[in-house]
Amino acid sequence: MKRNISTNENRRNNTIYARIKRKITQMFKMVFLLFVITCIAYAVMNYLSKNDYINLNNSEIKLYIDSADDVSKGKLQVNWKYLAAIDGVRYEKDFSKSNDKNVSELGSMFLNEDSTSSKKNKYKLVNIENVLNKLSFSNSQKEQTYKYIQQLESIGLVNENLKKDSTYRNFIDEISPKAIELYNKFGILPSITISQAILESSWGKSELSVKANNLFGIKADSSWKGKSVNMTTSEYYKDVIKDNFRSYENKTDSLDDYGKFLSNNKRYKEHGVFNNSQYIEQAQSIENAGYSTKQDKNGNNTYADLLIDLIRENDLQLIDSKVQSQK
Known part of the structure; x- marks a missing residue:
């Protein structure tokens, strides 16, 4: 049991x-x-x-930058990233379908001539929404375009320089508000102001900019009544000289004096600096006016090219486009 x-x-x-x-x-x-x-x-x-991510190689990026610059000459600055984003949608990211002609035609849609305007520059930048409407984009296509524009914020010729909170971006962001203010006051493009500050001060790290807050290498000539410092600088290709340079309390004072320096020196007006509405033209005018004597080993002036390269590498022309679209 x-x-x-x-x-x-x-x-x-x-x-x-x-x-x-x-x-x-x-x-x-x-x-x-x-x-x-x-x-x-x-x-x-x-x-x-x-x-769903847009991506372009350097040759494609250059195509859009070059095309935007070509249609902008003598007018206003077209945003190359708008063009790339639109083509990303209409060509389904197959950028082999893009070429100089169709990108330039698209860029021209962002410019509208106002023959009745009394301003020297009779052009206005067209809002991207209006361009998308002209292209008969659907709501979903518009949404995708704006998504691509956002993605393109970190894409350029030198992606490292476009990263948020990078040393490069922080320097640009620091002086951009004052650069825009100088544009509204004197007509000096923000891209030119910022690129000159980058070039002349080595991104704010040169001895002159650190010790004297002089971002633009402006010398203390007989007209200068403020403080000065005596420092070594380079001239022409390899020549090194010592000279007196203006000293400022802070970067803002340096930027303000830079604007006054250009506007008060008649040679810049005589060379058409303030008549230029596009960075390539203004960079060349500043070189022609003798702002810098930088030359290569063959004796060719290189200042304008150096500024243009910096502007393109850091998308500084897009700041121009933004402020010009608000006028």
């Missing part, structure tokens, strides 16, 4: 154990299935996310 009871108990225990084992097995199967489904979903989302 006792043996039967013991046997029955063993059977019940085995049955309970088997049930528990089955439940645990089923639970593990469900967990594993959920894990597999989650992995697949993540992979699909990751693929779709990457597939």
Whole structure:
């Protein structure tokens, strides 16, 4: 009798154990299935996310920058990233379909001539929304265009310089408000002010800019009544000289004096600096007016080219475009 009871108990225990084992097995199967489904979903989302990302190589970026600059000459600065974003949508990111002609035609849609205007520059920049309407973009296409524009914020000829909170971006962001103020006051393009500050002060790290807050290498001539410092500088290709330079309390004072320096020196007006509304033209005018004597080893003046390269590498012309669109 006792043996039967013991046997029955063993059977019940085995049955309970088997049930528990089955439940645990089923639970593990469900967990594993959920894990597999989650992995697949993540992979699909990751693929779709990457597939929905706009990307351009340097030659494609140069095409859009060059085309935007070409249509902007003598007018106002067109934003090359708007052109790239629109083409990203209408060509489904197949930028092999882009060429000088169709990109320039698109760029021209952002410029409108107002023949009745009394201003020297009779052009106005057209809002991107109006351009998208002219192209008959659907709402979903518009949404995708704006998404690409946002993605392009960190894409350029030198991506490192466009990263938020980078040393380069911080320097640009620090002096941009004053550069825009100088544009509204004197007509010096923000891109020119910022690129000159970058070039002349080595991104604010030169000895002259650190010790004297002189961002533009402006010398202390006989007309200067403020403080000065005597420092070594380079002239022409390899010549090194010592000279007196203006000293300021802070960078803001340096920027203010730079604006006055250009506007008060008649040679800059005579060379058309303040008539230029596009950075390539203004950079050349500043070189022609003799702001710098920088030359290469062959004796060719290089100042304008150096400024232009800095502007393009750091997308400074887009600051011009933004402020010009607000006028």
